[in-house]
Amino acid sequence: MKHSPIFSGVFALLVFTASSFGEARAVGLPGPAFPKFQTAAEVKAACASGLASAKKRLAALERRKLDTGWLAAFDDYYAHQEDVQYPIEFVLNVHPDKAVREAAQACAMAWSEYNTSFGQNEKIYRALKSAPTPTALDRELQRVNLGSFEDAGVALPPAKRKQAKTILVRLAELDQKFSQNLRDAGVKVSFSEAEMKGVPEGVWAKAPRDEQGRIVLGVDYPSSGPVIQMAEDPAARERMWRAKNSEGGDANLKVLDEITQLRREYAKLFGYSNYVDFNLRRRMAKDSATAWKFLNEVKSQVSEREVADMAQLRAAKAQHLGTPVEATQLQAWDSAFYGERLRQAKFSVDQEAFREYFPAQESLQFAMRVIERLMGVKYTRVTADLWHPEAQAYAVSDSASGKPLATLYVDLFPREAKYNHAAVWPLRSSATRIGRTPTAALVVNFNRKGLTLGEVETLLHELGHAVHNNLSNTHYALQGGTSVMMDFVEAPSQMLEDWVYDKKVLQLMAEVCPSCKPVPEALVDKAVAAKEFGKGSQYGRQHLFASYDLALHGPEHQQPLPLWAKMQGATPQGYVEGSKFPAGFAHVAGGYGAGYYGYLWSLVVAMDLRTAFAADKLSPETGLRYRNSVLGQGGQKPAPELVRDFLGRASNAQAFSEYLNR
Numbered sequence: 170m171k172h173s174p175i176f177s178g179v180f181a182l183l184v185f186t187a188s189s190f191g192e193a194r195a196v197g198l199p200g201p202a203f204p205k206f207q208t209a210a211e212v213k214a215a216c217a218s219g220l221a222s223a224k225k226r227l228a229a230l231e232r233r234k235l236d237t238g239w240l241a242a243f244d245d246y247y248a249h250q251e252d253v254q255y256p257i258e259f260v261l262n263v264h265p266d267k268a269v270r271e272a273a274q275a276c277a278m279a280w281s282e283y284n285t286s287f288g289q290n291e292k293i294y295r296a297l298k299s300a301p302t303p304t305a306l307d308r309e310l311q312r313v314n315l316g317s318f319e320d321a322g323v324a325l326p327p328a329k330r331k332q333a334k335t336i337l338v339r340l341a342e343l344d345q346k347f348s349q350n351l352r353d354a355g356v357k358v359s360f361s362e363a364e365m366k367g368v369p370e371g372v373w374a375k376a377p378r379d380e381q382g383r384i385v386l387g388v389d390y391p392s393s394g395p396v397i398q399m400a401e402d403p404a405a406r407e408r409m410w411r412a413k414n415s416e417g418g419d420a421n422l423k424v425l426d427e428i429t430q431l432r433r434e435y436a437k438l439f440g441y442s443n444y445v446d447f448n449l450r451r452r453m454a455k456d457s458a459t460a461w462k463f464l465n466e467v468k469s470q471v472s473e474r475e476v477a478d479m480a481q482l483r484a485a486k487a488q489h490l491g492t493p494v495e496a497t498q499l500q501a502w503d504s505a506f507y508g509e510r511l512r513q514a515k516f517s518v519d520q521e522a523f524r525e526y527f528p529a530q531e532s533l534q535f536a537m538r539v540i541e542r543l544m545g546v547k548y549t550r551v552t553a554d555l556w557h558p559e560a561q562a563y564a565v566s567d568s569a570s571g572k573p574l575a576t577l578y579v580d581l582f583p584r585e586a587k588y589n590h591a592a593v594w595p596l597r598s599s600a601t602r603i604g605r606t607p608t609a610a611l612v613v614n615f616n617r618k619g620l621t622l623g624e625v626e627t628l629l630h631e632l633g634h635a636v637h638n639n640l641s642n643t644h645y646a647l648q649g650g651t652s653v654m655m656d657f658v659e660a661p662s663q664m665l666e667d668w669v670y671d672k673k674v675l676q677l678m679a680e681v682c683p684s685c686k687p688v689p690e691a692l693v694d695k696a697v698a699a700k701e702f703g704k705g706s707q708y709g710r711q712h713l714f715a716s717y718d719l720a721l722h723g724p725e726h727q728q729p730l731p732l733w734a735k736m737q738g739a740t741p742q743g744y745v746e747g748s749k750f751p752a753g754f755a756h757v758a759g760g761y762g763a764g765y766y767g768y769l770w771s772l773v774v775a776m777d778l779r780t781a782f783a784a785d786k787l788s789p790e791t792g793l794r795y796r797n798s799v800l801g802q803g804g805q806k807p808a809p810e811l812v813r814d815f816l817g818r819a820s821n822a823q824a825f826s827e828y829l830n831r
């Protein structure tokens with residue numbers, strides 16, 4: 170699952186002090202240099218001084234006169250918090266030193282507590298409510314942030330407000346506990362070398378061995394994915410699949426149960442019977458009825474394809490094993506394996522074959538060139554002292570005027586204890602009123618031998634999030650970049666994903682790497698055809714995740730595992746006795762709870778946005794219009810208006826529907 174930690178609104182802040190940014194600016198980067206954090210003591214000191222200065226600034230804001238400058242002062246307060254909190258929460262995920270990460274973790278908890286209290290700060294709430302708002306931007310900022318305060322319980326009667334705070338504190342602890350159970354469980358699975366037949370050596374050759382000399386693998390994606398997808402031995406696949414699908418175990422099922430009950434209680438404090446309606450009221454979907462209606466429409470369009478996909482996979486298994494189809498059962502750990510085999514047999518496309526055409530560093534330059542061409546910007550690599558010697562820094566500037574716009578950090582390769590998926594951390598938001606330039610960090614884990622086409626797609630998706638932050642041109646930091654509705658935030662990234670299947674776009678690779686062999690067109694054609702195959706299973710699965718999440722947060726209390734067994738049991742794949750998928754479903758325990766449908770929802774919007782680029786995916790005119798009317802606006806307007814401004818009409822699901830049915 171590709172997703173990025175996106176922090177929006179005043180309470181979801183991460184944040185650094187001015188002092189930890191230091192005097193020394195990296196030459197050529199707009200904005201401050203990245204704080205270095207060599208030791209845990211430095212993190213602790215920065216954390217303490219950051220919290221102390223936030224408190225001091227808060228006290229000053231509470232006393233401040235309510236004039237036309239109040240919103241700017243409120244925004245200054247937020248911007249300072251970004252500077253002191255976000256880099257610490259970021260290094261928690263990438264720093265090579267364990268002690269530094271642990272200090273950062275403690276700091277994240279301290280900020281979480283601080284923010285829960287801030288959410289119930291009546292003085293600030295009342296001031297925000299009566300602050301002068303002469304412009305439309307002011308009114309939108311006021312509307313959105315009053316909503317955040319109200320969601321935190323500030324406007325409730327005192328007894329309920331107290332209950333709300335208790336619940337929020339407990340929910341933050343439980344969310345941490347859920348992730349910690351996953352991290353600390355350190356689930357390992359052992360395999361003989363023979364069992365690794367079919368799995369690329371890069372996955373296991375350097376892995377540690379147990380006393381019997383067996384290969385010991387974790388269940389992290391870079392290890393579990395290839396084993397489940399490529400191990401020829403079904404018992405090996407099953408062992409890894411079961412380990413991966415029970416991660417978190419009974420402990421996390423209990424945590425998740427408590428989380429969903431607390432969320433329901435929380436929604437009831439506000440007069441809602443369920444958490445979905447409470448949670449969606451400020452999003453594009455607005456309420457649970459609309460979200461369910463949307464999911465049911467998706468379901469009606471993918472059901473048949475999903476059944477057909479399963480039948481093909483089952484036939485492939487029967488053929489492979491030489492068994493009659495009727496007597497062949499397709500197990501959960503067979504789907505990815507036979508999916509890959511079918512893709513290779515039908516389309517003779519081997520994703521591994523792409524690596525020689527897409528060296529990692531050149532692929533990054535290629536993705537940047539796409540953005541440069543489309544959006545009228547320029548990336549310049551700059552020397553900077555960062556959290557790891559392999560991390561890179563780029564200055565982003567406007568190509569027409571040469572004006573410095575933003576900073577981008579990139580961390581491309583895997584290493585011990587680094588965040589092991591792909592994500593973007595917005596570290597700093599734009600604010601034109603004070604000349605504040607935005608900063609984002611892009612973190613991925615690519616193979617040093619090069620990228621598959623699927624990974625180039627991931628890279629462009631993540632760069633899409635970074636660009637959303639970097640090209641934001643908002644007056645207030647509070648409205649910068651990715652501070653948009655949660656069910657819209659993935660759309661700009663999802664939109665760019667299919668750029669990598671466009672031959673004109675792929676030709677840009679030759680510009681950034683004249684010595685690279687051009688990827689053969691036939692290979693790309695095959696990849697495009699292969700992508701079509703398996704659409705039914707892919708969206709069927711997304712539909713299951715999204716509807717499970719909504720059902721779990723509905724009006725009735727549901728035990729996480731029995732509900733999952735029932736819902737997965739009703740799909741063509743069926744439920745595997747003994748598996749505990751919800752125990753590892755961190756999205757639902759964390760910020761995506763009652764919001765997972767947002768991935769599908771924003772994909773519909775993304776496909777609609779793509780229609781404007783149908784004639785030319787590199788059109789600088791359309792790209793610039795998109796940069797100005799969508800990316801540049803950040804959260805200055807509600808998402809449906811941004812889309813309407815760009816497309817000249819309201820968003821609809823026609824493009825998505827055509828894609829599913831073609």
Ligand SMILES: [Zn+2]
Pocket residue numbers: 171172173630634659662
């Ligand atoms: Zn994403």
